[in-house]
């Protein structure tokens with residue numbers, strides 16, 4: 093797999109911060125892979141996402157950088173889609189779902205209002221919302237948290253970006269809905285051949301579907317590798333601790349324990 097983006101020596105310090113949010117990161121993002129960026133709160137995951145999207149705040153000090161295979165950085169909303177933790181915050185309460193899902197595509201693909209609305213309904217169907225025509229006419233408050241996150245995914249994918257960054261996209265949802273949304277994301281990015289950067293604090297959740305994992309701690313990349321390899325034989329002590337903190341990953345199946 094070719095590198096879609098080569099990150100080399102990337103350090104980011106926010107204005108006034110005594111320690112950098114990211115410190116000398118070297119990481120390749122490969123075209124078409126599902127890469128999970130895993131780390132505890134404050135480890136720099138969202139900073140990495142913002143750096144990739146060119147959305148770091150003014151005054152942030154950046155060293156090193158990234159090289160995109162396309163030659164230029166992706167345009168957020170067009171080449172790069174985002175799904176955040178809180179769909180309520182990313183959706184406008186006074187616009188209909190249809191308007192919001194179609195908005196990015198209208199702007200970036202030059203669609204008419206009518207074409208954008210019809211694309212929105214198509215996208216709402218893709219994210220498996222029942223009765224997409226009706227949902228398109230609804231407002232965000234009329235939907236559940238899980239449904240709103242499906243809407244946010246539909247909006248992020250409407251302009252057909254090549255890469256999707258999901259930043260703690262399922263963290264606010266209960267476990268059943270979380271699993272459904274992860275399965276949906278997985279299906280959609282696979283079907284479209286997209287690259288997925290799945291940012292999470294939950295190594296167990298990520299290990300279910302990611303091709304590779306990148307483990308972050310305090311702004312540093314601790315370890316990266318194929319998901320299975322890292323889980324089976326973590327190189328870093330911190331990764332071992334992370335795995336051990338998840339009973340379902342660390343505990344050997346009872347059936348093996350019982351065997352003679």
Ligand SMILES: Nc1ncnc2c1ncn2[C@@H]1O[C@H](COP(=O)(O)OP(=O)(O)OP(=O)(O)O)[C@@H](O)[C@H]1O
Pocket residue numbers: 106107109113131132133134135136137138139140149293
């Ligand atoms: N806009 C900002 N201005 C100043 N400091 C910031 C800003 N955004 C993040 N930080 C700091 O940078 C460090 C890394 O934060 P970041 O949000 O990237 O971590 P994270 O792993 O995504 O955490 P979380 O899972 O809690 O979102 C933290 O110490 C945080 O307080």
